[in-house]
Amino acid sequence: DAMVIQNPRYQVTQFGKPVTLSCSQTLNHNVMYWYQQKSSQAPKLLFHYYDKDFNNEADTPDNFQSRRPNTSFCFLDIRSPGLGDAAMYLCATSRAGRGAFFGQGTRLTVV
Amino acid sequence: AQKVTQAQTEISVVEKEDVTLDCVYETRDTTYYLFWYKQPPSGELVFLIRRNSFDEQNEISGRYSWNFQKSTSSFNFTITASQVVDSAVYFCALSEAGTDSWGKLQFGAGTQVVVTP
Numbered sequence: 604d605a606m607v608i609q610n611p612r613y614q615v616t617q618f619g620k621p622v623t624l625s626c627s628q629t630l631n632h633n634v635m636y637w638y639q640q641k642s643s644q645a646p647k648l649l650f651h652y653y654d655k656d657f658n659n660e661a662d663t664p665d666n667f668q669s670r671r672p673n674t675s676f677c678f679l680d681i682r683s684p685g686l687g688d689a690a691m692y693l694c695a696t697s698r699a700g701r702g703a704f705f706g707q708g709t710r711l712t713v714v
Numbered sequence: 715a716q717k718v719t720q721a722q723t724e725i726s727v728v729e730k731e732d733v734t735l736d737c738v739y740e741t742r743d744t745t746y747y748l749f750w751y752k753q754p755p756s757g758e759l760v761f762l763i764r765r766n767s768f769d770e771q772n773e774i775s776g777r778y779s780w781n782f783q784k785s786t787s788s789f790n791f792t793i794t795a796s797q798v799v800d801s802a803v804y805f806c807a808l809s810e811a812g813t814d815s816w817g818k819l820q821f822g823a824g825t826q827v828v829v830t831p
Contacts, residue, residue, distance in 0.1 A: 634816070636817045696817065701764075701816060702809075702817070705758055
């Protein structure tokens, strides 16, 4: 029944060690988004894919990259995580006429 | 630029009381969409309602209702007869019109709702 699935739910990584978060969807939506939500703050859009077209937000640091190998999967790569990158990372999908459907998020801890 | 303001940081109520959450937005777009999302402690953002800018009809859906007033740029949300399970952070959000924009959301800061038995 799950529609947007994020793995893992919790991720601990070392300072400076590359980490990848994954998202998959069973909704066949053509748009996928990655949001960052720091503690007690609102989610903030990092980037999104419209089909294979990548759209980066202007203020997203270069440290954050994304890949979408097919419609169902999207990955968030953090090349060199810093302590300030500790956050909940939320994946979402959408299609025209509907709002965004979010996964359960991956909570990233940087040690 | 788009902006969403939720002035209420936290609201505490006793079960069965009604809760109204305020939301004020700013946008230069003539067509836009407004949303309310719920975020329980588990972290997932749950879609609650959506309203188009060209439809100011206010509706009720179960225990949820909303009041969209374009003249004052407000999109308030009410939970009737609150329950403990309603305890969560509630986000108001705004998106512009566009094929890939439905999920490009500008969120307010969120309002923590605490419902006690």
